[in-house]
Amino acid sequence: MNMYAIRAIYCFELARTWRTLMQSIASPVISTSLYFVVFGSAIGSRMTEIDGISYGAFIVPGLIMLALLTESISNASFGIYMPKFSGTIYEILSAPISYVEIVIGYVGAAATKSIVLGLLILATARLFVPFQIVHPLWMIVFLVLTAVTFSLFGFIVGVWADGFEKLQIIPMMIITPLAFLGGSFYSISMLPPLWQQITLFNPLVYLISSFRWSFYGVSDVNVAVSVGMTLFFLVLCLTTVWWIFKTGYRLKS
Amino acid sequence: MQPVISVENLTKAYASGVKALEGINLEIQRGEIFALLGPNGAGKTTLINVICGIVNPSQGRVLADGHDIVSDYRAARSKIGLVPQELSTDVFETVLATVKFSRGLFGKPPDPAYVEKVLRNLSLWDKKNAKIRTLSGGMKRRVMIAKALSHEPQILFLDEPSAGVDVELRRDMWQMVRDLRISGVTIILTTHYIEEAEEMADRIGIISKGKIILVEDKTLLMNKLGKKQLKLYLQSPLAYIPAELAGYSLELSADGNELIYLFDTQGEQTGIAELLRQLAKYGIDFKDIQSRQSSLEEIFINLVSERP
Numbered sequence: 001m002n003m004y005a006i007r008a009i010y011c012f013e014l015a016r017t018w019r020t021l022m023q024s025i026a027s028p029v030i031s032t033s034l035y036f037v038v039f040g041s042a043i044g045s046r047m048t049e050i051d052g053i054s055y056g057a058f059i060v061p062g063l064i065m066l067a068l069l070t071e072s073i074s075n076a077s078f079g080i081y082m083p084k085f086s087g088t089i090y091e092i093l094s095a096p097i098s099y100v101e102i103v104i105g106y107v108g109a110a111a112t113k114s115i116v117l118g119l120l121i122l123a124t125a126r127l128f129v130p131f132q133i134v135h136p137l138w139m140i141v142f143l144v145l146t147a148v149t150f151s152l153f154g155f156i157v158g159v160w161a162d163g164f165e166k167l168q169i170i171p172m173m174i175i176t177p178l179a180f181l182g183g184s185f186y187s188i189s190m191l192p193p194l195w196q197q198i199t200l201f202n203p204l205v206y207l208i209s210s211f212r213w214s215f216y217g218v219s220d221v222n223v224a225v226s227v228g229m230t231l232f233f234l235v236l237c238l239t240t241v242w243w244i245f246k247t248g249y250r251l252k253s
Numbered sequence: 254m255q256p257v258i259s260v261e262n263l264t265k266a267y268a269s270g271v272k273a274l275e276g277i278n279l280e281i282q283r284g285e286i287f288a289l290l291g292p293n294g295a296g297k298t299t300l301i302n303v304i305c306g307i308v309n310p311s312q313g314r315v316l317a318d319g320h321d322i323v324s325d326y327r328a329a330r331s332k333i334g335l336v337p338q339e340l341s342t343d344v345f346e347t348v349l350a351t352v353k354f355s356r357g358l359f360g361k362p363p364d365p366a367y368v369e370k371v372l373r374n375l376s377l378w379d380k381k382n383a384k385i386r387t388l389s390g391g392m393k394r395r396v397m398i399a400k401a402l403s404h405e406p407q408i409l410f411l412d413e414p415s416a417g418v419d420v421e422l423r424r425d426m427w428q429m430v431r432d433l434r435i436s437g438v439t440i441i442l443t444t445h446y447i448e449e450a451e452e453m454a455d456r457i458g459i460i461s462k463g464k465i466i467l468v469e470d471k472t473l474l475m476n477k478l479g480k481k482q483l484k485l486y487l488q489s490p491l492a493y494i495p496a497e498l499a500g501y502s503l504e505l506s507a508d509g510n511e512l513i514y515l516f517d518t519q520g521e522q523t524g525i526a527e528l529l530r531q532l533a534k535y536g537i538d539f540k541d542i543q544s545r546q547s548s549l550e551e552i553f554i555n556l557v558s559e560r561p
Contacts, residue, residue, distance in 0.1 A: 008358045090335070094335055097360070
Protein backbone atom coordinates (compact mmCIF):
# COMPACT_ATOMS: atom_id res chain seq x y z
CA MET A 1 0.00 0.00 0.00
CA ASN A 2 1.43 3.37 -1.06
CA MET A 3 0.58 5.26 2.14
CA TYR A 4 2.58 8.33 1.12
CA ALA A 5 0.44 8.67 -2.00
CA ILE A 6 -2.82 8.29 -0.08
CA ARG A 7 -1.59 10.88 2.40
CA ALA A 8 -0.52 13.23 -0.40
CA ILE A 9 -3.93 13.12 -2.10
CA TYR A 10 -5.80 13.30 1.21
CA CYS A 11 -3.81 16.28 2.51
CA PHE A 12 -3.95 18.03 -0.88
CA GLU A 13 -7.75 17.77 -0.90
CA LEU A 14 -8.06 18.97 2.69
CA ALA A 15 -5.72 21.87 1.90
CA ARG A 16 -8.10 22.84 -0.91
CA THR A 17 -10.92 23.01 1.65
CA TRP A 18 -8.77 25.20 3.87
CA ARG A 19 -8.09 27.54 0.94
CA THR A 20 -11.80 27.79 0.20
CA LEU A 21 -13.01 27.87 3.79
CA MET A 22 -15.92 30.23 3.10
CA GLN A 23 -17.27 28.13 0.27
CA SER A 24 -16.52 24.71 1.76
CA ILE A 25 -17.53 25.12 5.38
CA ALA A 26 -18.90 28.55 6.27
CA SER A 27 -21.42 28.75 3.44
CA PRO A 28 -23.23 25.42 4.10
CA VAL A 29 -23.17 26.01 7.87
CA ILE A 30 -24.68 29.47 7.47
CA SER A 31 -27.34 28.39 4.95
CA THR A 32 -28.37 25.40 7.13
CA SER A 33 -28.46 27.65 10.19
CA LEU A 34 -30.97 29.83 8.36
CA TYR A 35 -33.28 26.80 8.13
CA PHE A 36 -33.04 26.37 11.90
CA VAL A 37 -33.77 30.05 12.45
CA VAL A 38 -36.75 30.13 10.08
CA PHE A 39 -38.27 26.65 10.48
CA GLY A 40 -36.94 25.83 13.93
CA SER A 41 -37.13 28.98 16.02
CA ALA A 42 -39.56 31.23 14.10
CA ILE A 43 -42.19 29.06 12.35
CA GLY A 44 -41.38 25.89 14.32
CA SER A 45 -42.51 27.40 17.62
CA ARG A 46 -46.05 27.70 16.20
CA MET A 47 -46.15 24.14 14.83
CA THR A 48 -47.33 21.05 16.63
CA GLU A 49 -44.95 18.29 17.69
CA ILE A 50 -44.30 15.36 15.35
CA ASP A 51 -44.00 11.93 17.03
CA GLY A 52 -43.58 13.79 20.31
CA ILE A 53 -40.64 15.84 19.00
CA SER A 54 -40.68 19.63 18.68
CA TYR A 55 -40.67 20.73 15.02
CA GLY A 56 -37.36 22.54 15.39
CA ALA A 57 -35.67 19.41 16.73
CA PHE A 58 -37.48 17.17 14.22
CA ILE A 59 -35.85 18.84 11.19
CA VAL A 60 -32.28 18.73 12.60
CA PRO A 61 -31.38 15.20 11.34
CA GLY A 62 -32.95 15.84 7.92
CA LEU A 63 -31.05 19.09 7.43
CA ILE A 64 -27.76 17.57 8.55
CA MET A 65 -28.37 14.69 6.14
CA LEU A 66 -29.18 17.13 3.30
CA ALA A 67 -25.90 19.02 3.87
CA LEU A 68 -23.99 15.76 4.27
CA LEU A 69 -25.30 14.33 1.00
CA THR A 70 -24.83 17.42 -1.15
CA GLU A 71 -21.40 18.24 0.28
CA SER A 72 -20.15 14.63 0.00
CA ILE A 73 -21.11 14.56 -3.65
CA SER A 74 -19.79 18.07 -4.38
CA ASN A 75 -16.47 17.58 -2.57
CA ALA A 76 -15.66 14.23 -4.14
CA SER A 77 -16.85 15.13 -7.63
CA PHE A 78 -14.91 18.39 -7.60
CA GLY A 79 -11.83 16.63 -6.21
CA ILE A 80 -11.46 14.25 -9.14
CA TYR A 81 -12.94 16.56 -11.78
CA MET A 82 -10.40 19.37 -11.21
CA PRO A 83 -7.33 17.28 -12.15
CA LYS A 84 -9.21 16.18 -15.28
CA PHE A 85 -10.09 19.78 -16.08
CA SER A 86 -6.61 21.22 -15.39
CA GLY A 87 -4.74 18.30 -16.95
CA THR A 88 -2.91 17.36 -13.75
CA ILE A 89 -4.60 13.94 -13.87
CA TYR A 90 -1.51 12.83 -15.81
CA GLU A 91 0.39 12.80 -12.55
CA ILE A 92 -2.15 10.61 -10.76
CA LEU A 93 -2.28 8.15 -13.67
CA SER A 94 1.49 7.92 -14.03
CA ALA A 95 2.20 7.52 -10.30
CA PRO A 96 2.88 4.10 -8.73
CA ILE A 97 -0.48 3.97 -7.00
CA SER A 98 -3.37 1.55 -7.27
CA TYR A 99 -6.95 2.49 -8.02
CA VAL A 100 -7.90 1.57 -4.46
CA GLU A 101 -5.35 4.05 -3.13
CA ILE A 102 -6.60 6.80 -5.44
CA VAL A 103 -10.18 6.22 -4.24
CA ILE A 104 -9.15 6.12 -0.57
CA GLY A 105 -7.34 9.46 -1.00
CA TYR A 106 -10.11 11.34 -2.78
CA VAL A 107 -13.14 9.72 -1.14
CA GLY A 108 -11.51 9.73 2.29
CA ALA A 109 -10.84 13.47 2.05
CA ALA A 110 -14.34 14.25 0.75
CA ALA A 111 -15.97 12.13 3.47
CA THR A 112 -13.81 13.74 6.17
CA LYS A 113 -14.87 17.21 5.05
CA SER A 114 -18.53 16.21 4.99
CA ILE A 115 -18.38 14.61 8.42
CA VAL A 116 -16.70 17.69 9.90
CA LEU A 117 -19.35 19.82 8.23
CA GLY A 118 -22.15 17.59 9.56
CA LEU A 119 -20.78 17.87 13.10
CA LEU A 120 -20.43 21.63 12.75
CA ILE A 121 -24.04 21.90 11.65
CA LEU A 122 -25.05 19.67 14.54
CA ALA A 123 -23.27 21.97 16.98
CA THR A 124 -24.75 25.05 15.31
CA ALA A 125 -28.26 23.57 15.46
CA ARG A 126 -27.87 23.12 19.20
CA LEU A 127 -27.59 26.90 19.50
CA PHE A 128 -31.08 27.35 18.03
CA VAL A 129 -33.08 24.30 19.08
CA PRO A 130 -32.80 21.90 22.01
CA PHE A 131 -32.52 18.22 21.06
CA GLN A 132 -31.10 14.95 22.30
CA ILE A 133 -29.23 12.06 20.69
CA VAL A 134 -30.59 8.72 21.94
CA HIS A 135 -28.15 6.53 20.01
CA PRO A 136 -24.96 8.61 19.58
CA LEU A 137 -22.90 5.67 18.35
CA TRP A 138 -25.44 4.86 15.66
CA MET A 139 -25.59 8.54 14.77
CA ILE A 140 -21.84 8.48 14.09
CA VAL A 141 -22.18 5.19 12.16
CA PHE A 142 -24.91 6.67 9.92
CA LEU A 143 -22.93 9.88 9.51
CA VAL A 144 -19.77 8.06 8.41
CA LEU A 145 -21.57 5.45 6.28
CA THR A 146 -23.57 8.10 4.42
CA ALA A 147 -20.56 10.38 3.95
CA VAL A 148 -18.42 7.56 2.54
CA THR A 149 -21.18 6.17 0.31
CA PHE A 150 -22.11 9.52 -1.20
CA SER A 151 -18.50 10.60 -1.53
CA LEU A 152 -18.02 7.46 -3.62
CA PHE A 153 -21.07 8.49 -5.62
CA GLY A 154 -19.57 11.97 -5.99
CA PHE A 155 -16.32 10.45 -7.24
CA ILE A 156 -18.34 8.66 -9.95
CA VAL A 157 -20.09 11.94 -10.84
CA GLY A 158 -16.71 13.70 -11.07
CA VAL A 159 -15.35 11.07 -13.44
CA TRP A 160 -18.52 11.16 -15.54
CA ALA A 161 -18.78 14.97 -15.72
CA ASP A 162 -17.27 16.71 -18.72
CA GLY A 163 -18.21 20.21 -17.61
CA PHE A 164 -18.90 22.21 -14.46
CA GLU A 165 -22.63 22.17 -15.15
CA LYS A 166 -22.79 18.41 -14.79
CA LEU A 167 -21.05 18.64 -11.43
CA GLN A 168 -23.93 20.74 -10.14
CA ILE A 169 -26.77 18.76 -11.72
CA ILE A 170 -26.75 15.77 -9.34
CA PRO A 171 -26.61 17.61 -5.99
CA MET A 172 -28.92 20.46 -7.07
CA MET A 173 -31.40 18.73 -9.36
CA ILE A 174 -31.63 15.28 -7.79
CA ILE A 175 -30.33 15.11 -4.22
CA THR A 176 -31.85 18.35 -2.90
CA PRO A 177 -35.40 17.65 -4.24
CA LEU A 178 -35.23 14.03 -3.02
CA ALA A 179 -34.10 15.18 0.44
CA PHE A 180 -36.90 17.75 0.62
CA LEU A 181 -39.44 15.11 -0.46
CA GLY A 182 -37.80 12.41 1.65
CA GLY A 183 -39.05 13.56 5.02
CA SER A 184 -36.52 16.23 5.96
CA PHE A 185 -39.30 18.58 7.04
CA TYR A 186 -42.13 16.13 7.80
CA SER A 187 -42.86 12.57 8.79
CA ILE A 188 -44.01 10.50 5.83
CA SER A 189 -46.85 9.23 8.02
CA MET A 190 -48.32 12.74 7.55
CA LEU A 191 -48.78 12.05 3.81
CA PRO A 192 -51.88 10.48 2.20
CA PRO A 193 -51.54 6.65 1.92
CA LEU A 194 -50.79 6.69 -1.85
CA TRP A 195 -48.00 9.25 -1.43
CA GLN A 196 -46.61 7.28 1.50
CA GLN A 197 -46.18 4.31 -0.87
CA ILE A 198 -44.67 6.45 -3.62
CA THR A 199 -42.27 8.08 -1.16
CA LEU A 200 -40.85 4.69 -0.24
CA PHE A 201 -39.23 4.62 -3.71
CA ASN A 202 -37.18 7.65 -2.66
CA PRO A 203 -33.91 6.19 -1.31
CA LEU A 204 -33.24 9.27 0.81
CA VAL A 205 -36.30 8.48 2.94
CA TYR A 206 -34.35 5.57 4.42
CA LEU A 207 -31.23 7.64 5.13
CA ILE A 208 -33.11 10.51 6.75
CA SER A 209 -35.44 8.28 8.71
CA SER A 210 -32.71 6.08 10.16
CA PHE A 211 -30.59 9.12 10.99
CA ARG A 212 -33.56 10.64 12.81
CA TRP A 213 -34.01 7.34 14.65
CA SER A 214 -30.46 7.66 16.01
CA PHE A 215 -31.47 11.04 17.47
CA TYR A 216 -34.96 10.39 18.83
CA GLY A 217 -35.54 6.64 18.62
CA VAL A 218 -38.46 7.03 16.17
CA SER A 219 -38.41 6.16 12.48
CA ASP A 220 -40.81 6.14 9.52
CA VAL A 221 -39.24 2.94 8.18
CA ASN A 222 -37.51 -0.10 9.64
CA VAL A 223 -33.95 0.90 10.62
CA ALA A 224 -32.54 -2.45 9.46
CA VAL A 225 -34.02 -1.81 6.01
CA SER A 226 -32.41 1.64 6.04
CA VAL A 227 -28.99 0.20 6.87
CA GLY A 228 -29.49 -2.46 4.18
CA MET A 229 -30.42 0.17 1.56
CA THR A 230 -27.36 2.29 2.42
CA LEU A 231 -25.06 -0.71 2.26
CA PHE A 232 -26.64 -1.74 -1.07
CA PHE A 233 -25.94 1.73 -2.49
CA LEU A 234 -22.39 1.56 -1.11
CA VAL A 235 -21.78 -1.75 -2.89
CA LEU A 236 -23.33 -0.33 -6.08
CA CYS A 237 -20.96 2.67 -5.94
CA LEU A 238 -17.95 0.46 -5.21
CA THR A 239 -18.83 -1.76 -8.17
CA THR A 240 -19.18 1.28 -10.45
CA VAL A 241 -15.81 2.68 -9.30
CA TRP A 242 -14.21 -0.72 -9.89
CA TRP A 243 -15.69 -0.73 -13.42
CA ILE A 244 -14.44 2.83 -14.06
CA PHE A 245 -10.87 1.87 -13.26
CA LYS A 246 -11.09 -1.45 -15.06
CA THR A 247 -12.24 0.19 -18.28
CA GLY A 248 -10.49 3.53 -17.78
CA TYR A 249 -13.84 5.24 -18.42
CA ARG A 250 -13.20 8.97 -19.00
CA LEU A 251 -9.84 8.70 -17.24
CA LYS A 252 -7.60 6.67 -19.47
CA SER A 253 -7.91 5.91 -23.19
CA MET B 254 23.81 -4.22 -20.81
CA GLN B 255 20.08 -4.46 -20.22
CA PRO B 256 18.23 -1.52 -21.77
CA VAL B 257 16.52 0.80 -19.31
CA ILE B 258 13.44 0.98 -21.54
CA SER B 259 12.44 -1.88 -23.77
CA VAL B 260 9.44 -1.60 -26.07
CA GLU B 261 8.33 -4.72 -27.93
CA ASN B 262 5.71 -4.79 -30.67
CA LEU B 263 3.77 -1.97 -29.09
CA THR B 264 0.51 -1.04 -30.76
CA LYS B 265 -2.08 1.48 -29.68
CA ALA B 266 -5.40 1.52 -31.47
CA TYR B 267 -8.23 3.75 -30.28
CA ALA B 268 -11.89 2.74 -30.23
CA SER B 269 -12.40 4.92 -33.31
CA GLY B 270 -10.05 2.57 -35.18
CA VAL B 271 -7.22 5.08 -35.40
CA LYS B 272 -3.85 3.40 -34.92
CA ALA B 273 -1.63 5.83 -33.07
CA LEU B 274 1.22 3.35 -32.69
CA GLU B 275 1.93 0.31 -34.81
CA GLY B 276 4.42 -2.41 -33.93
CA ILE B 277 6.89 -0.18 -32.13
CA ASN B 278 10.17 -1.80 -31.12
CA LEU B 279 12.63 0.38 -29.30
CA GLU B 280 15.39 0.07 -26.75
CA ILE B 281 16.74 2.96 -24.73
CA GLN B 282 20.12 2.44 -23.13
CA ARG B 283 20.84 3.35 -19.53
CA GLY B 284 22.32 6.81 -19.10
CA GLU B 285 21.82 8.05 -22.64
CA ILE B 286 19.97 11.08 -23.97
CA PHE B 287 17.55 9.84 -26.59
CA ALA B 288 15.67 12.27 -28.80
CA LEU B 289 12.44 11.13 -30.38
CA LEU B 290 11.63 13.21 -33.41
CA GLY B 291 8.57 13.18 -35.58
CA PRO B 292 6.02 15.46 -37.18
CA ASN B 293 2.81 16.46 -35.39
CA GLY B 294 0.54 13.47 -34.82
CA ALA B 295 3.35 10.98 -35.44
CA GLY B 296 2.74 9.24 -32.10
CA LYS B 297 5.53 10.69 -29.94
CA THR B 298 3.32 11.73 -27.04
CA THR B 299 1.20 8.57 -27.28
CA LEU B 300 4.34 6.45 -27.00
CA ILE B 301 5.48 8.39 -23.93
CA ASN B 302 2.00 8.22 -22.40
CA VAL B 303 1.86 4.45 -22.84
CA ILE B 304 5.26 3.98 -21.21
CA CYS B 305 4.27 6.26 -18.32
CA GLY B 306 0.92 4.53 -17.72
CA ILE B 307 -1.37 7.34 -18.88
CA VAL B 308 -2.62 5.48 -21.97
CA ASN B 309 -3.37 1.76 -22.11
CA PRO B 310 -1.44 -0.22 -24.72
CA SER B 311 -3.52 -2.32 -27.14
CA GLN B 312 -0.76 -4.87 -27.81
CA GLY B 313 2.86 -5.39 -26.99
CA ARG B 314 5.02 -5.08 -23.93
CA VAL B 315 7.05 -2.33 -22.30
CA LEU B 316 9.68 -2.84 -19.63
CA ALA B 317 11.04 0.04 -17.55
CA ASP B 318 14.27 -0.92 -15.82
CA GLY B 319 13.21 -4.55 -16.26
CA HIS B 320 9.72 -4.07 -14.81
CA ASP B 321 6.60 -4.63 -16.90
CA ILE B 322 4.60 -1.39 -17.00
CA VAL B 323 1.30 -3.28 -16.63
CA SER B 324 1.89 -6.26 -14.36
CA ASP B 325 4.61 -4.59 -12.25
CA TYR B 326 3.43 -1.01 -12.63
CA ARG B 327 4.47 0.17 -9.16
CA ALA B 328 8.14 -0.68 -9.65
CA ALA B 329 8.10 0.54 -13.27
CA ARG B 330 6.42 3.89 -12.61
CA SER B 331 8.52 4.67 -9.55
CA LYS B 332 11.55 4.78 -11.86
CA ILE B 333 9.99 7.26 -14.27
CA GLY B 334 9.55 11.02 -14.17
CA LEU B 335 7.47 12.83 -16.77
CA VAL B 336 7.43 16.45 -17.86
CA PRO B 337 4.39 16.66 -20.12
CA GLN B 338 4.02 19.00 -23.05
CA GLU B 339 1.15 20.99 -21.54
CA LEU B 340 1.73 23.27 -18.56
CA SER B 341 -0.67 21.36 -16.33
CA THR B 342 -0.30 22.52 -12.75
CA ASP B 343 -2.46 23.23 -9.74
CA VAL B 344 -2.43 26.96 -10.22
CA PHE B 345 -3.68 27.77 -6.72
CA GLU B 346 -0.95 25.74 -5.02
CA THR B 347 2.47 27.02 -4.01
CA VAL B 348 5.61 25.75 -5.73
CA LEU B 349 6.85 23.93 -2.63
CA ALA B 350 3.49 22.29 -1.88
CA THR B 351 3.04 20.97 -5.40
CA VAL B 352 6.57 19.51 -5.51
CA LYS B 353 6.05 17.85 -2.11
CA PHE B 354 2.72 16.49 -3.38
CA SER B 355 4.44 14.90 -6.38
CA ARG B 356 7.07 13.28 -4.17
CA GLY B 357 4.41 11.81 -1.90
CA LEU B 358 2.35 10.60 -4.86
CA PHE B 359 5.32 8.55 -6.03
CA GLY B 360 5.62 6.90 -2.63
CA LYS B 361 8.68 8.73 -1.37
CA PRO B 362 8.97 9.88 2.26
CA PRO B 363 9.39 13.62 2.84
CA ASP B 364 12.94 14.82 2.23
CA PRO B 365 13.10 18.62 2.64
CA ALA B 366 16.84 18.70 1.81
CA TYR B 367 16.36 16.94 -1.53
CA VAL B 368 13.34 19.07 -2.46
CA GLU B 369 15.34 22.19 -1.63
CA LYS B 370 18.20 20.96 -3.83
CA VAL B 371 15.86 20.38 -6.77
CA LEU B 372 14.25 23.80 -6.37
CA ARG B 373 17.62 25.53 -6.03
CA ASN B 374 18.98 23.76 -9.13
CA LEU B 375 16.01 25.04 -11.08
CA SER B 376 16.28 28.56 -9.62
CA LEU B 377 12.90 28.10 -7.94
CA TRP B 378 13.90 28.27 -4.29
CA ASP B 379 13.17 31.98 -4.04
CA LYS B 380 9.71 31.28 -5.44
CA LYS B 381 8.94 28.32 -3.19
CA ASN B 382 6.04 30.04 -1.48
CA ALA B 383 4.68 31.70 -4.62
CA LYS B 384 1.35 30.53 -6.03
CA ILE B 385 1.94 28.83 -9.37
CA ARG B 386 -0.57 31.09 -11.13
CA THR B 387 1.68 34.08 -10.41
CA LEU B 388 4.64 32.55 -12.26
CA SER B 389 5.69 33.15 -15.85
CA GLY B 390 5.40 30.40 -18.45
CA GLY B 391 9.10 29.62 -18.18
CA MET B 392 8.95 29.34 -14.41
CA LYS B 393 5.91 27.08 -14.67
CA ARG B 394 7.93 24.85 -16.99
CA ARG B 395 10.63 24.69 -14.30
CA VAL B 396 7.98 23.73 -11.74
CA MET B 397 6.88 20.87 -14.01
CA ILE B 398 10.49 19.68 -14.16
CA ALA B 399 10.85 19.99 -10.38
CA LYS B 400 7.70 17.88 -9.92
CA ALA B 401 9.05 15.22 -12.29
CA LEU B 402 12.39 15.13 -10.44
CA SER B 403 10.84 15.20 -6.96
CA HIS B 404 10.88 11.42 -6.57
CA GLU B 405 14.45 10.95 -7.84
CA PRO B 406 13.56 9.11 -11.08
CA GLN B 407 16.11 7.09 -13.04
CA ILE B 408 14.33 7.75 -16.32
CA LEU B 409 13.10 11.19 -17.29
CA PHE B 410 10.71 11.90 -20.16
CA LEU B 411 10.69 15.45 -21.45
CA ASP B 412 7.84 15.94 -23.88
CA GLU B 413 8.57 19.11 -25.86
CA PRO B 414 10.51 20.71 -22.98
CA SER B 415 11.31 23.87 -24.92
CA ALA B 416 7.78 24.68 -26.03
CA GLY B 417 7.10 28.32 -25.13
CA VAL B 418 10.45 28.74 -23.42
CA ASP B 419 12.83 31.63 -24.09
CA VAL B 420 16.38 31.13 -25.34
CA GLU B 421 18.00 31.67 -21.94
CA LEU B 422 15.83 29.13 -20.19
CA ARG B 423 16.31 26.69 -23.04
CA ARG B 424 20.07 26.90 -22.58
CA ASP B 425 19.65 26.45 -18.80
CA MET B 426 17.45 23.44 -19.43
CA TRP B 427 19.98 21.87 -21.77
CA GLN B 428 22.61 22.27 -19.09
CA MET B 429 20.27 20.74 -16.51
CA VAL B 430 19.66 17.76 -18.82
CA ARG B 431 23.40 17.24 -19.24
CA ASP B 432 23.88 17.41 -15.47
CA LEU B 433 21.12 14.88 -14.94
CA ARG B 434 22.73 12.54 -17.42
CA ILE B 435 26.02 12.85 -15.57
CA SER B 436 24.18 11.85 -12.38
CA GLY B 437 23.00 8.67 -14.16
CA VAL B 438 19.50 9.65 -15.27
CA THR B 439 18.38 8.40 -18.66
CA ILE B 440 16.65 11.12 -20.65
CA ILE B 441 14.14 10.70 -23.43
CA LEU B 442 12.98 13.87 -25.06
CA THR B 443 10.68 14.78 -27.86
CA THR B 444 11.17 18.11 -29.48
CA HIS B 445 10.17 20.29 -32.37
CA TYR B 446 13.43 22.17 -32.03
CA ILE B 447 15.69 19.80 -33.88
CA GLU B 448 18.56 22.03 -32.90
CA GLU B 449 17.84 20.78 -29.38
CA ALA B 450 18.23 17.14 -30.41
CA GLU B 451 21.34 18.00 -32.41
CA GLU B 452 22.79 19.79 -29.41
CA MET B 453 22.07 17.18 -26.75
CA ALA B 454 21.08 13.75 -27.97
CA ASP B 455 23.32 10.70 -28.09
CA ARG B 456 20.88 8.82 -30.26
CA ILE B 457 17.98 9.85 -32.45
CA GLY B 458 14.74 7.99 -33.08
CA ILE B 459 12.43 9.13 -35.84
CA ILE B 460 8.76 8.24 -35.66
CA SER B 461 6.26 8.85 -38.42
CA LYS B 462 2.63 7.75 -38.68
CA GLY B 463 2.91 5.60 -35.57
CA LYS B 464 5.99 3.70 -36.73
CA ILE B 465 9.64 4.02 -35.80
CA ILE B 466 11.40 4.57 -39.09
CA LEU B 467 14.92 4.99 -37.83
CA VAL B 468 17.00 4.75 -34.66
CA GLU B 469 20.60 5.78 -34.99
CA ASP B 470 23.53 7.27 -33.14
CA LYS B 471 23.34 11.00 -33.81
CA THR B 472 26.86 11.43 -35.11
CA LEU B 473 26.59 8.37 -37.32
CA LEU B 474 23.23 9.56 -38.61
CA MET B 475 24.56 12.95 -39.53
CA ASN B 476 27.60 11.45 -41.19
CA LYS B 477 25.61 8.80 -43.00
CA LEU B 478 22.72 10.86 -44.21
CA GLY B 479 24.19 14.32 -44.04
CA LYS B 480 25.23 16.20 -47.15
CA LYS B 481 27.83 18.87 -47.33
CA GLN B 482 27.32 22.05 -49.21
CA LEU B 483 29.97 24.19 -50.81
CA LYS B 484 28.88 27.71 -51.65
CA LEU B 485 30.94 29.79 -54.07
CA TYR B 486 30.35 33.55 -54.22
CA LEU B 487 31.11 34.47 -57.84
CA GLN B 488 33.04 37.51 -59.03
CA SER B 489 30.47 38.17 -61.71
CA PRO B 490 26.97 36.73 -62.12
CA LEU B 491 26.55 33.63 -64.21
CA ALA B 492 23.60 33.29 -66.61
CA TYR B 493 23.66 29.51 -66.64
CA ILE B 494 25.79 26.55 -65.57
CA PRO B 495 28.04 25.46 -68.45
CA ALA B 496 26.96 22.15 -69.96
CA GLU B 497 30.46 20.78 -69.34
CA LEU B 498 29.79 20.97 -65.58
CA ALA B 499 26.56 18.99 -65.80
CA GLY B 500 28.26 16.03 -64.12
CA TYR B 501 28.49 17.96 -60.85
CA SER B 502 25.59 18.47 -58.47
CA LEU B 503 25.49 22.21 -58.94
CA GLU B 504 22.79 24.79 -58.36
CA LEU B 505 22.86 28.43 -59.40
CA SER B 506 21.17 31.02 -57.25
CA ALA B 507 18.38 33.08 -58.84
CA ASP B 508 20.58 36.16 -59.20
CA GLY B 509 23.44 34.09 -60.61
CA ASN B 510 25.88 35.29 -57.93
CA GLU B 511 26.19 32.02 -55.99
CA LEU B 512 27.05 28.55 -57.14
CA ILE B 513 26.14 25.76 -54.75
CA TYR B 514 27.79 22.35 -54.89
CA LEU B 515 26.32 19.43 -52.89
CA PHE B 516 28.52 16.47 -52.13
CA ASP B 517 28.27 13.31 -50.11
CA THR B 518 30.28 13.23 -46.90
CA GLN B 519 30.54 9.45 -47.20
CA GLY B 520 32.09 9.55 -50.67
CA GLU B 521 35.71 8.60 -51.10
CA GLN B 522 36.38 11.83 -52.89
CA THR B 523 34.44 15.02 -52.54
CA GLY B 524 35.25 16.21 -56.06
CA ILE B 525 35.95 19.73 -54.82
CA ALA B 526 39.46 19.98 -56.19
CA GLU B 527 38.39 18.81 -59.62
CA LEU B 528 35.40 21.16 -59.62
CA LEU B 529 37.59 24.13 -58.76
CA ARG B 530 39.95 23.20 -61.60
CA GLN B 531 37.02 22.99 -64.01
CA LEU B 532 35.69 26.36 -62.87
CA ALA B 533 39.11 27.93 -63.50
CA LYS B 534 39.21 26.26 -66.89
CA TYR B 535 35.92 27.88 -67.88
CA GLY B 536 36.90 31.25 -66.42
CA ILE B 537 34.46 31.25 -63.55
CA ASP B 538 36.12 33.19 -60.75
CA PHE B 539 34.89 33.41 -57.21
CA LYS B 540 35.61 35.89 -54.44
CA ASP B 541 34.66 33.78 -51.43
CA ILE B 542 33.94 30.20 -50.53
CA GLN B 543 31.95 28.63 -47.70
CA SER B 544 31.16 25.06 -46.75
CA ARG B 545 28.54 23.71 -44.33
CA GLN B 546 27.10 20.34 -43.38
CA SER B 547 23.35 19.75 -43.62
CA SER B 548 21.64 19.98 -40.26
CA LEU B 549 19.74 17.26 -38.47
CA GLU B 550 16.62 19.19 -39.38
CA GLU B 551 17.31 18.79 -43.08
CA ILE B 552 18.03 15.09 -42.61
CA PHE B 553 14.82 14.72 -40.61
CA ILE B 554 12.72 16.51 -43.23
CA ASN B 555 14.21 14.37 -45.98
CA LEU B 556 13.54 11.16 -44.07
CA VAL B 557 9.96 11.99 -43.17
CA SER B 558 9.04 13.42 -46.57
CA GLU B 559 10.45 10.37 -48.37
CA ARG B 560 7.84 8.14 -46.71
CA PRO B 561 4.43 7.72 -48.35
